[in-house]
Amino acid sequence: MGAERIVAGMDRHESLKTIQERHTPWDMIIIGGGATGLGTAVDAASRGYDVILFEQADFAKGTSSRSTKLVHGGVRYLQQGNVSLVMEALLERGRLLKNAPHLVSDLAFIVPSYEWWESPFYGIGLKVYDLLAGKYGFGRSEHLSRKQVIEEIPSINPEALRGGTRYFDGQFDDARLAISLAITAAEHGATVINYAGVTAIKKDASGAANGVSIRDVESGKEIEVFGKVIVNATGPQADAVRRLDQPNAESIVAPSQGIHIVLDRSFIPRDSAIMVPHTDDGRVMFAIPWYDVAVVGTTDTPIDEISLEPTPFDHEIDFILETANRYLSRPACRSYIKSVFAGIRPLVKAGSGGSTAALSRDHTILIDPDSGMMTVVGGKWTTYRKMAEDVVDQASVLGELETAACMTESLRIHGHHENPGILGRLSFYGSDAASIQSLIDSDATLLQPIHPHLKTTAAEVVWACHHEMARTVEDVLSRRSRSLLFDARAASEAAEHVAKLMASELGHDEAWVVDQTAAFRLLAEGYTIT
Numbered sequence: 351m352g353a354e355r356i357v358a359g360m361d362r363h364e365s366l367k368t369i370q371e372r373h374t375p376w377d378m379i380i381i382g383g384g385a386t387g388l389g390t391a392v393d394a395a396s397r398g399y400d401v402i403l404f405e406q407a408d409f410a411k412g413t414s415s416r417s418t419k420l421v422h423g424g425v426r427y428l429q430q431g432n433v434s435l436v437m438e439a440l441l442e443r444g445r446l447l448k449n450a451p452h453l454v455s456d457l458a459f460i461v462p463s464y465e466w467w468e469s470p471f472y473g474i475g476l477k478v479y480d481l482l483a484g485k486y487g488f489g490r491s492e493h494l495s496r497k498q499v500i501e502e503i504p505s506i507n508p509e510a511l512r513g514g515t516r517y518f519d520g521q522f523d524d525a526r527l528a529i530s531l532a533i534t535a536a537e538h539g540a541t542v543i544n545y546a547g548v549t550a551i552k553k554d555a556s557g558a559a560n561g562v563s564i565r566d567v568e569s570g571k572e573i574e575v576f577g578k579v580i581v582n583a584t585g586p587q588a589d590a591v592r593r594l595d596q597p598n599a600e601s602i603v604a605p606s607q608g609i610h611i612v613l614d615r616s617f618i619p620r621d622s623a624i625m626v627p628h629t630d631d632g633r634v635m636f637a638i639p640w641y642d643v644a645v646v647g648t649t650d651t652p653i654d655e656i657s658l659e660p661t662p663f664d665h666e667i668d669f670i671l672e673t674a675n676r677y678l679s680r681p682a683c684r685s686y687i688k689s690v691f692a693g694i695r696p697l698v699k700a701g702s703g704g705s706t707a708a709l710s711r712d713h714t715i716l717i718d719p720d721s722g723m724m725t726v727v728g729g730k731w732t733t734y735r736k737m738a739e740d741v742v743d744q745a746s747v748l749g750e751l752e753t754a755a756c757m758t759e760s761l762r763i764h765g766h767h768e769n770p771g772i773l774g775r776l777s778f779y780g781s782d783a784a785s786i787q788s789l790i791d792s793d794a795t796l797l798q799p800i801h802p803h804l805k806t807t808a809a810e811v812v813w814a815c816h817h818e819m820a821r822t823v824e825d826v827l828s829r830r831s832r833s834l835l836f837d838a839r840a841a842s843e844a845a846e847h848v849a850k851l852m853a854s855e856l857g858h859d860e861a862w863v864v865d866q867t868a869a870f871r872l873l874a875e876g877y878t879i880t
């Protein structure tokens with residue numbers, strides 16, 4: 351198998367060639383390949399606009415691969431009385447399930463009650479949640495007896511347990527959705543390029559932003575690209591990109607770090623998640639069954655430094671273990687943690703100070719009064735489509751583009767499959783599963799898992815290289831497959847094998863294999879508890 355099998359639209363070399371050969375401005379230049387930027391690219395391209403998207407690292411390398419993996423209205427925002435935000439998110443939750451059933455599913459959550467007042471209190475709140483979801487509801491909430499709670503969550507701490515409330519919400523694979531959005535955008539004519547960071551904003555004689563300089567991380571080459579509208583969708587890095595435009599721009603992002611720990615699935619052995627509505631720091635915490643693991647989190651720690659690879663703080667890990675252990679019959683400890691990952695919320699500053707839990711979860715669109723560069727920041731994964739629609743509506747006016755209606759409410763996302771359940775382990779590939787199976791049928795060695803503790807097969811590595819713009823071992827082990835989150839040690843051990851497979855597909859030499867293996871192993875240390 352050689353590099354010639356790379357498909358159009360997700361062929362990085364072709365995309366770079368396109369931008370170098372092009373002399374007319376694009377309708378829209380999007381900076382940032384997370385949920386917000388990719389969603390904007392899908393929206394704009396499906397309206398017929400001519401779009402280019404640049405991501406400095408890999409798609410979803412930032413916050414968009416580090417979420418709690420919930421497609422939800424946000425029970426907590428209901429507690430805060432933010433009904434419109436919850437209603438919008440519930441509507442988007444329903445749309446996402448319809449448009450990407452291979453990546454989104456419903457999930458039962460149980461709020462356990464240890465005090466007499468908890469069941470009626472949370473029961474009423476969750477009935478309101480049901481009502482707000484209306485026809486987009488995922489299932490009706492109900493009271494559960496003590497016995498039913500123990501049946502649904504055999505690992506629950508039974509001491510003083512009175513019963514609980516069950517409600518339904520959505521769950522997804524964040525990085526896989528991002529990759530599917532990148533492919534959807536490409537299928538609608540957008541050009542998307544990873545490992546291409548924007549280093550400068552270009553201006554015309556009047557000071558209006560009319561282009562960007564990008565650096566191709568692989569070749570080190572700088573390229574200039576021109577466009578009618580520039581959209582800064584760089585999440586936590588939004589202020590850094592705004593300062594490329596206006597060096598004195600004041601910060602609008604209040605970064606807050608959230609971490610998750612990943613435990614063995616035996617901690618949440620059935621299909622229901624635990625939802626803790628009020629932790630000691632006033633947050634909601636979840637313990638969720640996800641693939642073959644249990645994901646537990648999250649924290650909310652205001653931070654000063656924004657990094658693409660944030661480090662979990664020890665006190666955050668302790669806080670999650672302590673809180674989770676109050677609800678688990680078999681306490682978890684550090685040595686049980688298979689992986690730990692941190693992400694940064696790009697919260698929008700709401701005037702003066704206060705805790706980050708009180709900051710706006712809505713999105714904000716800013717248009718710089720001098721340059722006209724648009725910045726979109728905030729929101730959440732669940733509402734990425736609505737954010738994108740708002741951005742493109744405004745961008746089309748700003749760039750004097752021909753008016754075109756938004757198509758994404760019912761636009762199928764790449765891989766859409768009516769009945770993904772029949773696809774077994776490959777269900778998250780949706781309609782691509784058949785092609786991956788064909789690869790295996792043509793070469794049985796590709797059925798081999800990349801590690802005895804990981805289910806990802808060699809065929810998926812090959813697929814990721816040719817169809818999903820995977821460029822590094824990290825792309826494959828962290829975002830095309832979720833191996834790094836499932837088991838950081840096993841992923842580290844698999845790195846060399848994956849590097850060799852990728853090298854033979856992408857035409858790299860032994861030195862590349864050595865570099866990639868070392869780089870991934872260093873990265874994986876940050877996800878491993880020693």
Ligand SMILES: Cc1cc2nc3c(=O)[nH]c(=O)nc-3n(C[C@H](O)[C@H](O)[C@H](O)COP(=O)(O)OP(=O)(O)OC[C@H]3O[C@@H](n4cnc5c(N)ncnc54)[C@H](O)[C@@H]3O)c2cc1C
Pocket residue numbers: 381382383384385386387404405406407408409410411412413414415416417418419420421422546547548549583584585586587591606607608609648658692693694695696727728729730731732733
């Ligand atoms: C701990 C945590 C849990 C969460 N859980 C949920 C959840 O369960 N459900 C939910 O709906 N939402 C959740 N969210 C929110 C959601 O994940 C974010 O709102 C969303 O991912 C933000 O996407 P984004 O595209 O704006 O930012 P990002 O995903 O960070 O994307 C920005 C991208 O811009 C790129 N970039 C930066 N600078 C440049 C440059 N100069 N040139 C090119 N590219 C650049 C970055 O590399 C990055 O990939 C959670 C967030 C956190 C932190």
